[in-house]
Amino acid sequence: xxxxxxxxxxxxxxxxxxxxxxxxxxxxxxxxxxxxxxxxxxxxxxxxxxxxxxxxxxxxxxxxxxxxxxxxxxxxxxxxxxxxxxxxxxxxxxxxxxxxxxxxxx
Amino acid sequence: xxxxxxxxxxxxxxxxxxxxxxxxxxxxxxxxxxxxxxxxxxxxxxxxxxxxxxxxxxxxxxxxxxxxxxxxxxxxxxxxxxxxxxxxxxxxxxxxxxxxxxxxxxxxxxxxxxxxxxx
Numbered sequence: 001x002x003x004x005x006x007x008x009x010x011x012x013x014x015x016x017x018x019x020x021x022x023x024x025x026x027x028x029x030x031x032x033x034x035x036x037x038x039x040x041x042x043x044x045x046x047x048x049x050x051x052x053x054x055x056x057x058x059x060x061x062x063x064x065x066x067x068x069x070x071x072x073x074x075x076x077x078x079x080x081x082x083x084x085x086x087x088x089x090x091x092x093x094x095x096x097x098x099x100x101x102x103x104x105x106x
Numbered sequence: 107x108x109x110x111x112x113x114x115x116x117x118x119x120x121x122x123x124x125x126x127x128x129x130x131x132x133x134x135x136x137x138x139x140x141x142x143x144x145x146x147x148x149x150x151x152x153x154x155x156x157x158x159x160x161x162x163x164x165x166x167x168x169x170x171x172x173x174x175x176x177x178x179x180x181x182x183x184x185x186x187x188x189x190x191x192x193x194x195x196x197x198x199x200x201x202x203x204x205x206x207x208x209x210x211x212x213x214x215x216x217x218x219x220x221x222x223x224x225x
Contacts, residue, residue: 001168034211036151043201043218044143044151049211087151091210094165096141096153 002026002092006099013104018076021102023088025069032091035064035073038101039084047086048073075104108132108214110202115219118192126187126219128202136160136180139205141212142187144198144221152198156205157185170196192223 003026013019023033031051036044046055048064051071061076075082083106088099114126128140142154155166155176164176175188185202199218206213 032210034209036212038151043215044212045215046206046211046213049206049209049213053209055213089151089153089211094156094163095167096156096210096212098143098151098153101150 001095002029002090002097004088004090004097004099006086006088006102008102009100010103010105012106013078014106015078015080017078018074019078019104020075021073021086021088021104023066023071023073023099025071025090027092028068029090029092031067033064033066033071034089034091035062036087036089037082037084038087044087078104108204110204110214110216112200112202112216112219115200115221117222117224119225120193120223122192123188123190124192124221126189126200126202126221128185128187128216130183130185130202130204133204135178135183138207140178140185141203141205142176142185143201143203143212143215144196145201145218146195146198149198154200155187159205189221192221194223197221197223 005024033051035048038044052064109131111129157176173191178185201218202216203212204214
């Protein structure tokens with residue numbers, strides 16, 4: 001099975017900052033990588049699909065990049081609503097796997 | 107508007123069974139693959155199972171293979187997860203999620219139903 005490793009586990013930032021979260025796959029997954037945001041007590045929300053495609057309705061301050069085994073989620077001009085936990089998710093041959101999550105905190 | 111509502115969670119003893127349901131509305135259910143994803147208390151997300159739009163294919167995480175069965179009834183716009191031989195480590199919030207067509211992402215999620223396995 002493909003393993004997904006996110007870093008960092010926790011990220012401290014301030015409103016207005018730009019931050020980057022990295023996700024590494026144990027083997028190449030082409031661009032089958034998605035990013036989700038989850039707030040406490042809520043369901044995850046899709047932000048980015050196929051590594052770099054912004055889901056409809058998601059603010060343009062979120063962006064994704066990468067292919068193969070290394071991917072990044074960038075958030076510019078961090079807003080109070082962005083403080084949450086972020087997960088990457090890969091797809092490979094009928095198996096979906098999530099990273100362990102990155103908590104973005106104030 | 108896409109709406110997914112899970113039900114059927116509760117407290118169950120180890121070794122017993124439980125069936126979860128996911129009622130869908132606001133989209134053509136029979137056009138989409140559907141997933142179950144779980145989250146143990148304070149932990150990350152774990153993909154559990156997927157069923158194709160027409161139920162011809164089903165795939166499971168190794169942790170539940172042979173114990174859980176995913177199914178769907180397109181006439182009722184509902185998906186199910188039959189969970190047998192439950193273990194303490196199956197304790198989690200269980201979410202249903204819609205497959206996003208050709209993206210292999212999960213584009214809409216329900217609010218979840220809590221399953222607690224405890225004696």
